[in-house]
Amino acid sequence: MTIQFNDESFRDDYTFHNSDWAIKRFPFPFHEDSYMYSVNMEQHKGGPEGSVYEMRFDVDEHYVSEMKDRALVLDQDPLRCQSLPHMTLAGWDLLELIMVSKSEDYPDLFELHRNGNQWRWINKPMGIDHSFTFMDETTLPYGPMEYITRQAQGDFVVLDQRDEMLWMDAGMVTTQADWSLDFDIGMNFFEWHAPVPKAHEMGIFKRALKFLLNIQQGAPARRLNWTMTVNPLLDTSPENYHQWGIQKTTLTPENIGHKQHLRVELQTFFRLPRSNALVFPIRCYLCSFQDLMTAPKWGRRLHRVIRDLPDELATYKGFIDNRPMMLDYLSQFDDGLPTSAGVWPDLETEPPLAK
Amino acid sequence: MSGAEKIQVKVTEITPLNELVTRFRFERIDGGHLPTFSGGAHTVVEMQDGGITRLNPYSLMSSPFDQSSYTISVRRDDQGRGGSLFMHQQVKLGDEMTISYPVNLFSLDLRARKHLFLAGGIGITPFLAQIKQLELLHGHWELHYACRNEGLASYADQLTDRHPNETHLYYDDQDQVIDLKNLLRGQPLGTHVYVCGPKGMIDWVRNTASADGWPEDCVHYEEFLAPQPGKPFEVRLAKSDKVIHVGENESLLEAIEREGVDAPYLCRGGACGQCETVVLDHDGNFVHRDHWLTDEEKAAGKKIMPCVSRFEGKALVLDR
Known part of the structure; x- marks a missing residue:
């Protein structure tokens, strides 16, 4: 597989765009015409060929530009990447996991050559060819977690496991949906989820914690989460809310199709071998409303989900004010026909829009 | 399919250590690398014992960073239901077996400034892997290891040879007992205690630490119970x-x-x-x-x- 990497921006002039290939493989998160929280975990052991679930760490056309955006964020705010002192071993575990996975899954893009602890890492898209000593921090330009996550799409949260609890003790977080690593660092699982409405009462977090504590080596898991973002912004952080929050007011009936994006997170969970920590990669995919509407099934379904979503969730996800305008737009693509089950677009079998 | 992921291995070494304990070495059948793991992890060994499939957990005692083989030590339990007897009597060199990926329910707290290990008998095995891990990470640790007698003190010789200052041995038949109260009181701030051994020892350590004001999350323990026979x-x-x-x-x-x-x-x-x-x-x-x-x-x-x-x-x- 050869990927044509886009030259694009996620800020200022927003030249981000999805190719037809990227739209078709977009991880649409709604498997039915309504949405409510669930733990919705499944094993992360591959998926349909070409889908974002196929590889352990998906690489797509946005890779090179996303890494440039991450470097910009870190330049302005180094606290987006933090690792408490006891988490260095987990950082090496993560570096190994990503290097081994990428070199095996994308041999044309990445190479890893190991001779004992002498490692050579080649990242062709980013033009990196680096020899270093595994477990010797002095041979890398950054700590191991920062080094490898500057070369991997998505945010990474590394959770220490102690006393039947998970602790957010390290992470690289520059593409987040309005939460802050600097604020959450050192918190436990219940503390950092405290702001989420409804889910606590539903017992979701207790069940989720129990599941996560038992994720074992060799058996990673995954789930999807979603929100809405105006303009293709990767960095929707609380730290920069003054810059992006106001952009939500720029939405008009004329520009909503290309400005409003569905933001989907592919969340995966891997047990790390040496540290017994858990890494939680949160990979962000953006797709504009107008691109989503090219799949008739997604058009019908997105309208119904957004229309019927409880107000608390629309508020928490930050689009309650824009919901009426979103529904005006989306209703044009809902002809009332039934939709097939599951998340896939089913382009060949779903009827075209009858409206 | 329940349990952790499986690995196909063959038995490449069987080493009797003393009258009760035998060590087994496993290597992958396909010759590949085994996963690295964290000290304190165990593997579940599948045994085809006549018509019964037994699945027994054993602590991994080899270096967590050695991917060429895993080793476990099995103490023979003549009163048990037969898992350890199967390992001692039926398993032969070259046998192919199925083991699980490593699972850790007794991991080191990597924040600890010092790790204080308290082992009783065969409870030494998880500490052997943790000690190897801490050696590589330059961690600070100390071991107090109590056994019935010198003859049953598995790995005591190599521990004292390699770590004479960190290793302290106690033999029941010589009336030697860990001076637990003073040992705990003498620990620097930031020490974590780990105990693995018989139930009585675990209770003793937890209660003594608790009575002395140790925070619960600084005291770690692992006790695997073997299922006991009983009425049908x-x-x-x-x-x-x-x-x-x-x-x-x-x-x-x-x-x-x-x-x-x-x-x-x-x-x-x-x-x-x-x-x-x-x-x-x-x-x-x-x-x-x-x-x-x-x-x-x-x-x-x-x-x-x-x-x-x-x-x-x-x-x-x-x-x-």
């Missing part, structure tokens, strides 16, 4: 719509698996909580033996851990 009993599995018979020498979990019902598990020793099963109805008494359920839960009779616990009475119905 019958169970109705409501979801699977089956009535099964649990024999004298098998656990409830093993009986469920024998009937082809997939039930979750990890440690099979009453510690991890994975096999927790809802009791729908019962008329009789539970023999709860796990460390997972609280005393209140055990008294309530609404849950059972089928890996180690049993039942005596007229009827038991499980949500499985």
